[in-house]
Amino acid sequence: MPSNDSVDLTAGRAEPQPYDFRRPTKLAREQGRLLEMVYETVARQWATVLGSELGAACQVAFAGVEQRSYDDYVSELPSPNLLAVFQPEPHGGAAFLQIAPQIGFEAIERMLGGLGGQQPERIPTEIETQLVLRVVERLLGELRYGLAAVTELSPVLRSLEFNPQFVQVAAATDLYIVATFTISIGDFSGPASVALPATTLVMRAGDAGADDPAVREARATSRATMTQLVEDVPVEVSVRFVPRAMSTSRLMDLRVGDLVKLGHPVDRPLDLVSAGVICARGVAGAQGARAACLITDSAISATAAASVANSVLSRRASE
Structure with a gap:
């Protein structure tokens, strides 16, 4: 029988999570820290812009940033939703600004002089869509200045979609840097997120920290370790x-003893x-x-x- 003094070594440990090395979803430490500081700045700017635009007390809290595939990001967004698709000029690809529909309706009511409250769960009308686009364009403008520390960005709004699952502007495995926020307008709050192509943002974030001696030392150590590990792998x-071209019928007719001319010059x-x-x-x-x-x-x-x-x-x- 086990002793009363025995200790459970697994107590308090988190369950292991599966990781697909072919689809990396982790940001480098220095890149993650830099992006966190950048998006904290974006959150403060958004709070200021929304407060002045809506004439209400607004707060925007930055929740986190991670690297995810396009399919993972879109599949977790509920429908209906407010998903602004924009071009991250001068870079390629498509980027996204997502806002919970209730936040959009709350903003509309405040812009029209209302006091806010319980909001409907439906797709905005054409007039309501134009009011939402006004807010979206203000937020995208502040995103440009917030990300200036890591990349040049001039968002060009393409469309406002309401069903994320029907938005097919990227491959399922394309990697995106997703920053999540919580927007509060008065007593009402809801989620928001920004998804930018990882190919450009991660590279620029890494370059931005290249002058840091600690970053250079960490990269040199990682490079030396990786080189040593690769050299020892059989x-x-x-x-x-x-190579010799051969028709399918000729290949299927091959029998033991047949000769195949390789055509390799001596x-x-x-x-x-x-x-x-x-x-x-x-x-x-x-x-x-x-x-x-x-x-x-x-x-x-x-x-x-x-x-x-x-x-x-x-x-x-x-x-």
Whole structure:
């Protein structure tokens, strides 16, 4: 029987969460900190703009920032919703500003002189949509100034959608930086979020912190560790002849004893291939009782080396 003095080592520990290495959803520490400070500034600017626009006490609380896929982000948004689709000029792709419909109706009532209160759960009318767009454009304008520390951004509003699941402007696996907020107008509050393409925002956020000695040291350490780990990983290598095209019918008719002409010139070296990348070239030979390949050109470019390393890491992560 267990002793009364035994200690449960698992008590208080969080449950492990699955992680897909092929779809990374974690921001680097220095990037996350910088983006948190930036969006805290955006939240304060939004509170000021909404207060002056609506003539009411408004607060905007920044909740957090994370990297998520487009499908994960959109699938969790309820319908109906207020999803403003905008172009993050001068960058490509589509970005989003999402506001809870109740916040939109609360803003409309305040703009028209009302005192606010219980709001309907429906799609805005054409007139109400124009009033919501007025608020959205003000918020996007402040987003431009708030993100100036990490990237140049000139939001160009494209449309206001009410059913997020029907918005097909990005691939399901495209990564986005999603910042979440809570907007309070008087006694009423609701969620809001901003989703920007990660390809531009993360890169610019990383560049913005490049002058920090701590950031440079952390990157150098991570790079050295990754290089050492990749150098110790065994990779599969094959010696390849020039590929031969063959019809499907000819391939299906092959039988034991048939001869297949390779078409490889006798004066052309063989390719030493790893992960689909040509790493070296050589000639066929033998060493004792085994076939061998004598390397005649071992030059491998940095791009090819990086391709092999990325392929190795992806394969290891999927195993």
